[in-house]
Amino acid sequence: MTEKFQLYKCEICGNLVEVLIAGAGELVCCGQPMNLLTAHTEEEIKGESHLPFMFHNEEGKELVRIGEKIHPMIPEHYIQFIKLISENGKISVTKFFEPEEVPEISLNEDFGDYIARENCNIHGLWSKVIKHE
Numbered sequence: 223m224t225e226k227f228q229l230y231k232c233e234i235c236g237n238l239v240e241v242l243i244a245g246a247g248e249l250v251c252c253g254q255p256m257n258l259l260t261a262h263t264e265e266e267i268k269g270e271s272h273l274p275f276m277f278h279n280e281e282g283k284e285l286v287r288i289g290e291k292i293h294p295m296i297p298e299h300y301i302q303f304i305k306l307i308s309e310n311g312k313i314s315v316t317k318f319f320e321p322e323e324v325p326e327i328s329l330n331e332d333f334g335d336y337i338a339r340e341n342c343n344i345h346g347l348w349s350k351v352i353k354h355e
């Protein structure tokens with residue numbers, strides 16, 4: 223049984239798929255079951271910054287960047303996407319990145335509290351819950 227917003231990866235071809243509506247079946251790619259990805263939730267790599275970092279710009283707009291110290295964005299090592307999911311699971315938004323771009327997304331809707339997650343092409347999936355006081 224899958225769950226909404228789970229990510230599954232094929233270790234053979236690299237397909238990465240997201241569940242939008244959960245079902246009972248097993249996800250299979252290249253003839254074998256896909257692996258459910260589990261997000262890292264704490265910085266674990268020295269000198270790297272992977273956790274989503276929320277801040278407000280000069281105009282007071284809320285943004286999420288990877289990370290507090292910006293993650294590398296070179297062709298060999300970069301952030302592939304950032305996804306924000308509102309706490310109630312009703313709104314989600316994904317922004318994809320190419321090398322050399324700034325791994326940053328702004329909030330155009332009031333998400334309330336939300337989960338921010340990102341995928342690094344080398345170090346995988348990371349997530350952080352963003353709560354407003």
Ligand SMILES: [Fe+2]
Nearest residue numbers: 270342344345
């Ligand atoms: Fe990385």
